[in-house]
Amino acid sequence: MSQRRYELTDFEWSVIEPLLPNKPRGVPRVDDRKVLNGIYWRLRTGSPWADIPERYGPATTCYNRFVRWRKLGIWDRIFEAVSAAYDGDLQSVDSSSIKVHQHASNVRRPKRGTPKPPAWHDPAPSAWGVREAD
Template sequence: MARFDLTDEEWAIISPLLPVQGRGPDRKDDRKVLNGIFYILRTGAPWRDLPERYGPRATVYNRYVRWGERGVWQGIFEALAQECEDALVFIDASIVKAHRAAAGSKKGNLEEGIGRSRGGRTSKVHAAVDAKGRPLRLAISGGQLHDSQMMDAFLDWEVPPLAIVADKAYGSRKIRQQIADEGALAVIPSKSNARQPIPHDSGLYRQRNIVERFFCKMKDMRRLATRFEKKARNFLSMVQLFAIRCWAN
């Protein structure tokens, strides 16, 4: 077994969630193909450098793209990401620099979630994680977009969390009211220039490092430390694959 391959325990969790084999030709070994995808995710290697032990690189790449387009990776992630009652949810975003091969023009590609910010052509990964640092929801945007503009992706919980913890970027009255409407407590510090600072639970807020550690772990994946995918759908698939591994591990 190679270093980044799925363990038997991880495969036992993921395999029942894969699409059922259709009537067509037998599908190539799913475990081998997934191991090839995870190898690219972890190492950041170009697809053409995929080791032969994972089979034809075209097969591995096509499976990664097509299942992303069909929502397979998202479905597996959502099946594993259990939204627990009375859970704490931590929200934040992290900048990822886009490789020149992905970014296109100097201004980036807003349609594919690549924008222009201080760091150059960048994307943002937005995440909500639970108290154990496991991802519950994910989204991507251009790097120039303010974090608060993606808040709608982290509302409307089937089971409202006990509290939503976020930094000052999410401290607007509108967002606080949205969180209150969810039935959750907003643990968000006020901005330093606020006329009427709103108190927050400092003990809970100190735990926000949980989501920061999630992003540190995410960027151990070379394919997520730098964005190589041109299409937003493919880049989000890589983020979802990392999230799947977080839950299966």
């Protein structure tokens, strides 16, 4: 498999591979590295699971492993191991993961506290044409 942009490097794979669950019995598994690259492709593009390219294996396999590994806490271990391998130097936040609506960029927030009545407002009953009780 040729190295494509945004796919796991050999170094990253060497860090991640020991953390993955091992299922020795039953039907042989689809290559974990291909499936991981498929999961990363889906998360990066935001496409539906069914649109994962065939080179990453069946889309249902990618989805099932993603959900199963989330329940087992494997994603947390992978993230911690890769972060530790890069000594915490590699962090990335871009506009594809954090978006603000265009109308929210210049919104002025109202001041907190009780609102003051307008200057023309007089709370006295005589101002409203109400006679006071005798």
